[in-house]
Amino acid sequence: MTTGNAQQEWAYVAGVQAFIYGYPLVEIVRTCALMTAVDEPQNNGRAPINQFSHCPRPWTHEDRDVVTPANDLLYSMAWLNLADGPVMLSTPAPTGRYFVMEFIDAYSNNFQNLGPRMGGPSAATFAIVGPNWSGSLPPGSVEIRCPTNLVWMLGRVLIDGVEDMEEACAFQAGFTLRVTAPGRLPRAVAGYRPWAESGETFFANLASAMADDPPPAADTGLVAQFSRIGIAPDREFDVDALGDAQVAALRRAVAAGLEIVEGHTRSRRARSWSINYAGGRLGTDYLARACTAMKGLGALASEEALYALCDFDRNGEQLNGEHGYVLRFPAGELPPVDAFWSVSIYGSDFCFVDNPIRRYAIGDRTRDLRYGPDGSLEILIQHGQPQQGHSNWLPAPAGRFYLILRMYHPREAILSKDYTIPPVERVGEDVQR
Template identity: 25%
Template structure:
């Protein structure tokens, strides 16, 4: 999450960057294959992203009302724990609201009530992403426009400005951010505060100690939490502990090549679990939880497969496996068939998204088609069921909306379903469809 949050905040090459902390970005089109800042992104909701820094003072997030069947707000710091403080499943977003963020290190603030603030959230880190997922209702143009307008109105302000004090700096546009604000408008200066981010394996190999010291200095740890205590115990022999300062001249030397090799081995082992139905059955409903509510096994899997997502009451992510149990590969074509009775049990909507297995990225194609679903496009048959085909060429009789294109090459594939606002009771007896090789 160090790489993810900083890439979205600080990387000008990321098409969804905010261009700095304490700014926002509204992505008013579904993500495409140019988004490579995070593994297994979705292509079925729109995002508004706020990257928030509470090291100087609390920050207030201002939210409009939405006209959507499904909207959620997900808050995540560097520690990978997930909190959903607001969602339409909880009755939120029918009215405008404000939310104040702070951490135990935020100076001059102890969680006291603030006039005009509806909700106060103590985060587990100083640098957090606050991500809105919005069902856009792509098939309803007027409703879509109302939701796009609402996404653009999401805003952040330091508490002093929210209360009418301070410099009253104007709102600015930066790196495509529709209404971002920041006290520091120089992205280079903002980036200099952080160790360089990059790919996960690169960090393991080149600057593990530097990055981890920065992370623990900006993270809240609970000594009674087993995962927190275990992590600090592992890092202590390397001189990494909250409050320490990274010094390249005195930091212990580690074998970066060996550490990278271990990280790559663990990643391969975790990705292989996509084909382990027993593992998925046991762990799927336990992913993306707050601190104290997740196992080490689930935390490790989600950190590799896709570092951030929503808990089961908001979304479920069942993998579609093959009928014969073999990994799906782009050397072959596949079909997924569901009758009306076999469609996923959801209270909002569902989708099925295709990824390249190793990277977790979308497969580039000139149709910009990566998923099948209500917002990315699908066509049900006359009986209410659906046939989805993964193929190098569009098969005869298959609607374009139900075709997921691939490039004919030796490439392992994943298909992940997303079930938004799932019916958890019905889900217990529902079986994800299988992909049949054609």
């Protein structure tokens, strides 16, 4: 092998690794750039840096800023830049309603959660500070030290039907932010460039993001290998310094990395359900972290919520709206949780799909569910409306789709893997049941 070929192959191999490692970081920066590109808070999750957007309704097929959203909750979102000083968070007194305020760092790790199980009985004030901040805080505030200066706060407030919306929104409004310095976008966010049509642009975004928020110590050895292809946190990525063959290799690496990550978001054994028990805290499992960023950015840590993904039916066939399916929970075997559970359905673009009854999930708070005489529950998953009505109907798109079973405050039975989720059964060519 010639020296040129060796350099090209090294660029490809290192590029694939850098893509898998950096995809969550670039996706965080992309999402921040998208959601902060407004002059004032919106009601759809978008708001200027260091400000809340309180969404007064559950997300639907019309909301596409974040992949795989839930439809059971009201979202409150804020992107923080802590480089200029602390941000003060005030939280309301718990009322018995489920909520969680999730903190996600620049590398997509869920490093902190605030909720009824972690807080006291009263309203509270928290001082959110960056990794290198030092100084004094207001009396009575609780410090939350973050591993990166870029932080995504993703709040969830449970709603119990349309009639509960007003009270849920009132509780949601109790989460407020106060800044100690004017907010400004991080450099990587302000300079973010879409990379789908230019593989090398991905690596430019990655290097800029790592400069803003350096990799954790555990990643030092891996990241050092990327410097040989110009990807490093201490300098800008200069594509002109590389040869044409290396640039071509990096473009191939991005394409291959995307294929690897997308492929691993589905069960490699084509099982009906797969669960990531690490949730949003994946450490140095870089491939799992990239998969979570692609198909579930903002996932919570497992003690707060577990997410079971289903791309295949019992027979290992890809779920598709050309067929009808049933998910049957036997009596006494509903998901074991202390908060709530729901099954949501998504199209191949990782978002909700429009449907005639505007239903995107079925769960333990769904009105008018019909249970069998023995207490079992059948969820009908199909494109056309079932003959017996839509009480238990989860409308499917016409093409490929997947399901997510969310289990908030999972009990020991599911955490210890003693509980088995029933497989999704295909019911034959006739999708009208």
